[in-house]
Amino acid sequence: MTDYKTLNYDEVSVGDKLPPQDIDITTGLIVSTALATRDYEPVHHDKAVAQATGLPDVFMNILTSQSFMTRFTTDWSGPEAVVKSLDIRLGAPNVPGMVMTVTGEVKAKDDDAGIIDIEVVGENNIWGMHMQGTVQLALPKGA
């Protein structure tokens, strides 16, 4: 069993930046994540159907974008953090061949609730902003 560290509420400051993550967008990733989130809409696994909507290829489903957003924050915070909310604005689609870079910064702290607001942005290298929003995490307080 590996020892996992979780950030304490007091260790985190507004302005802290999270380590960026690069995610290679492949057909395999788009199809696998769509099915793992139980999203069988054909635009996420059938290229011909996706092209009929005007896009070059299958594209990432929203539940996966949400999943990458929470993963990005809990990879940083550690496993005892509790995700309280996720507020996401959607931009350009992620299609195979792109790389999405996810960055984030702590924007606010609520001392009474022990909750931090993290602004997260996912930009792909071809079309720009894919997702932008806020994840709220409750972090353990005290020793």
Place this chain on the structure above:
Amino acid sequence: MNTEEQRTFEELIYSYVGKQVCPRTAAKDAVNEAMIRHWAEAIGDRNPAYTDPEWAAQSSRGKTIAPPAMMYSWGQEGFPVVAQGRTPDAQSELVEKFNENGFFGTLGTNVKQEYFKEVSPGDTVYMEMVVDNISEQKATARGIGYFFETLATFSDQHGDEIGTQRFRVLKFIPPAEQAAATESADSALEVPTRIASPRGHDNKWWWDACDEGKVLIQRCRDCQTLRHPPRPMCGECQSMQWDSIESALAGEVLSFTELHHPKIPGYQYPLICAVIKLGEGTNLVANVVGCEPEAVHIGMPVQGKVEQVDEKTMLPQFYPA
């Protein structure tokens, strides 16, 4: 759609506000380790709170939990969506009304999920959903349309609320060029280039020279005054006779700004946009490259070069001299 038709249409769509999309329904599968593991593998999430029962046993929770982002996944219909299509409900009826009236563009724009209680293997997720609100008609960048929002409420087998989800969708009339794009062939992913220079009657010659690697400055044939950007008449003597000289592209930064947001596809960042005072006396708007943005300052001596900046574009760019 005239005003009368629009009123009738809006009465129809607004009648869907408050309608139930689905009553409180249990997910086909209880929360389980296998589906969580499949999700964790695909997302690449190694959080032991989801997939490591041994770690979880000694954690503050005492057991593994489902990833919160899976909250909506549990109730998804699955493969029948492909095989038979979605079961009609108030939402699909509403979408159909939009489609019938030309608003056939669909774009998910926002999702907000709030989580009140974590669930673990063995729990059952229930979901109910209503059409919560529909906006007035909006002119958006995508086209004229309406935003509608569904509100899903999630609960467990004890009736405790697990969380909520607000999903906002834009239904819009797609512009003509977008309809043409639906012919999209099986082509490679096209990397966007910079916004193409507008070449008109009075400035095409300038851009054509730029394509040849030269920056020209227009000169009045009568009074010899230089001018830029290109225009038909001399501001000094009103002569319409002109020729041009080639700039040596030596100059200094007169003013500049750094463009941050929104990032435009096709441009490299950091992006410094400057007004350069050329040695010949005229000003030129161009990018400053070849140094950190912090190093750029007013009065900075620069030397320009006409360079290919992307597959389709030649532009003068300025370097610290």
